[in-house]
Amino acid sequence: MATDKKLFAAFSRRDLLKSLAGVPILGAVWAAGIDTTKKSKLEKDFWLEKLNIKASAPPASGPMSGNSLRIGLIGFGIRGEQLMRALGFATQEWMESMAKSAQEDPKDKRLEDFLAQENLNVKLTAICDIFDVRAEKALRSFHTEANPCKRYTSYLDLIHSGEVDAVIIATPDHWHAPMAQAAIEAGVHAYIEKPMTHTIEETYRLREAVRNHPGSILAVGHQHRQTLSFLTAQDAIAKNTLGHISLVVTNTNRNDDNGAWQYEIHPEASPETIDWNAFLGAAPQVPFNAEHFFRWRKWWAYGSGLSGDLLTHDYDRVNCVLKMGIPKYVTASGGIYTHRDGRNVPDVMQVNMDFPDFSTGSSQEDGKEKGMTLVYSATLGNQFDRGTVLMGHDASMELGNILTIYADPRSTKYKDLIKEGRIDPQVPIYQYDPTAEGVDAVTSATAKYFANKGLLWTYRDGKRVDSTFLHIREWLSCIRNGGNPSCGIDEGFEEAITAHMAGLSYKTGRKIEWDPVAERIISLPGEDLDAILLENLVI
């Protein structure tokens, strides 16, 4: 007690003040922090409530249990190898090179991701590749005593072998439809790379085959459909967040040999190691040409250039969100401007797809707005990323792995909020980032910076997942558990017809028109459209 008295005696009011003055400062800073976070949460809640966009992932596909599905692969080229990895089969060469790469660069998680991939409960029982080197490479890694994998030199033998329940087709474009049709008609499920078909006629034939064989599941390889943000984008459109969308711009920009389809020509390629006639099929009969075999995307005889190879991806991405179907009119232009190397497909191409009767909704008086153009624009001589943007009267949406919505300064819907200063058209009003825990309604420049750095992938439950894996899994689930693939025959039909209209327009310099009732291209009456499309002159 005495000490306490002494203590307080020596402790003046001034001392007390100097001892405790920090306390109110601490309280003030703490309170300011709470107030700031509360305000930003209120602002965020206001926007989330106002926009009411449901952020959701595509539904997970069903269980992979039951008997193993027996898979046959047709085409073990670049894409074939990727598809096999998505299915769970990597070559020893790839595993070794990835292990080495991961050792050199710890950031390289390709091998780790592959090893962590879910087992899809499938057996690779058959493989068909007409180049001996590739077929043997596949067998070396995939054929074991326990899981025999047999090589077939003919795709028909593989399909009819009785050894496969389903096939994956990763061949040049001109073989997609004939192989898929043969499989479907034989009761074998088929996963087919894009574009679904190479000609207009076979697009109808394949659709007919699938309709006549409902037991065979066909999926088209547009793995973008698995991107986490797409359902959220659909909901944003359904809630009329953007108003009437009059223009959608999307593009492919590449600027390297690989992007321009200048793939490596294997040194062992020869008429002895490649079944040349099997490659040609219905294509014009030309003598053995290794460049045609490895770089087939450069010629209309086997591939379809930008319109079939890359426009299809972007068209399908937008069709997945807007479901606008086949355009009424397609006009295309372009040329061979960056790779004058003997190819005959364009390397610069602009395609305008018009949907004069399509509308996503309106915030203005009835009848004022109707119609939309989708512009696909591509060059193989520059790789500036221009993104995919859906442009509505009220807002614009950047559509990617991350979804970002900006209000339009002249919007009708957001007019008052812009006036009140609650909306800054430079700052997104909504952002959906599948890697973040929550939805960020008002985002910062920093978040955008990280997103643009490419740190963010398509995620499931917070895990980075390869979208091709998800797409194949979805197809396998439809086979096992029923249901329809997100990119089935109808979506594939729309994709293929649109691509062929673009090809026709490029080749003829004409506007190509679609009749949605008759489901026919009505331009160029009396002409053989497929002959025009496949015309293979080297310019």
Place this chain on the structure above:
Amino acid sequence: MTQTSPLTSTQTGVLVLLRLLIGWHFLYEGVIKLYSPGWTAKGYLLSATYMESFFHWLASESMISTIDTLNIAALLFVGAALILGFKTQLASLIGVGLLLLYYFAHPPFPGYPLGPAEGSYWIINKNLIEAAALLVVFLFPTSVSFGLERFFAKRSLSSQTH
């Protein structure tokens, strides 16, 4: 810490001010993060441009929630301690440690990519300057003049007198 030359009251006052300003900055950062449930250092760590493997390890699945919690706790402790004038030397050292971590994840070294920043920096940035200022706070403790430690100092002083 023994002082060879006593400081004038103005000098002490300025040192107290420096301590309070830095404390304010730390505390506010900590509070904002504490009340923002979605906040994580993951993006900052993953985008590190220097000592990447170390920062990626901090950002890994098994580490990140601990790192986030520790970061918030450290910010709050440093902020509160500097403002209140209690354990300021320990707080200064922890603060220097935190700032150096922030600094080395995105150092403004020549040739290194500059992240989002409001100014232009070459080798030296505000993190480094704040760390240096904290060293001053560490070397010139002021919590006996202004802060909770005045209580204890007075008490021991009066005990000695007694």
